[in-house]
Amino acid sequence: MGDGGVIVFDTISGSYNRQVPPAFDEGQHPLFVTWKKVVNGYEPRLRGCIGTLSPRGIVNGFKDYALTSALRDHRFPPIQAKELPSLQCTVSILTNYENAASHLDWEVGKHGIIIEFTDPDYNTKRSATYLPDVAAQEGWTVIEAIDSLMRKAGYNGTINDSVRNRIRLTRYQSTLFTMDYNEYVNFVKTTRGAAPSVVGLKAH
Incomplete structure (x- = not known):
């Protein structure tokens, strides 16, 4: 490398x-x-x-x-x-791409994540990714990283468990x-x- x-x-x-x-x-x-x-x-x-x-x-x-x-x-x-x-x-x-069981099924500092979800306000599909080192460098929890990534994907609505549970998450390593x-x-x-x-x- x-x-x-x-x-x-x-x-x-x-x-x-x-x-x-x-x-x-x-x-x-x-x-x-x-x-x-x-x-x-x-x-x-x-x-x-x-x-x-x-x-x-x-x-x-x-x-x-x-x-x-x-x-x-x-x-x-x-x-x-x-x-x-x-x-x-x-x-x-x-x-090492893996389909996660939920938006919580990944580890800060180990996994990068890709999220995909449908924006409930516009019925638009959104997606975004963070590399494995991002959440650890920012000092985020799993939830904080997910919420930030949803904003990165362009979602501007209210973020709560109902919206988070719509996420399909893929985890990977690098x-x-x-x-x-x-x-x-x-x-x-x-x-x-x-x-x-x-x-x-x-x-x-």
Whole structure:
């Protein structure tokens, strides 16, 4: 998975010349790419996160979603080259999908969740997902995470047990790897003999 971080930084920095070991691209999986930004030593803040719940080839999937999450997450302005030194990326491969018995049948810090339900006010189907680390990072209980995810799905009505019990929940786990820009630069220097050259960014 360490290669995943390299692929993602290679893609966003424009360094496309790396040969990826063929064994790395075995199988197809749902995947996500998350960007966070570290400013003045504070806890990293979300800078972009987009992925797919449909299976994708790992290498091409990471390349596609490296750019999509960096440039097209509508919650944030596009990432600029000058931000690269403060960025941290996490690549996640989603595995172990299971149909949960209820909206309570999952564990904070272990499972990611997908919820699907019908909005009783508009008779509209809604869905959303949180990766496994989200609820734990926010310090949420199971119920708090569910309620937040319902809002993320676009539901604006009253949330109570009657509405929660309409939810069909799928739980999953993820294999992930996190790399910051300095680790990427050191990797490139070691394996390629020179630091990456990025347009708009001074060389280290």
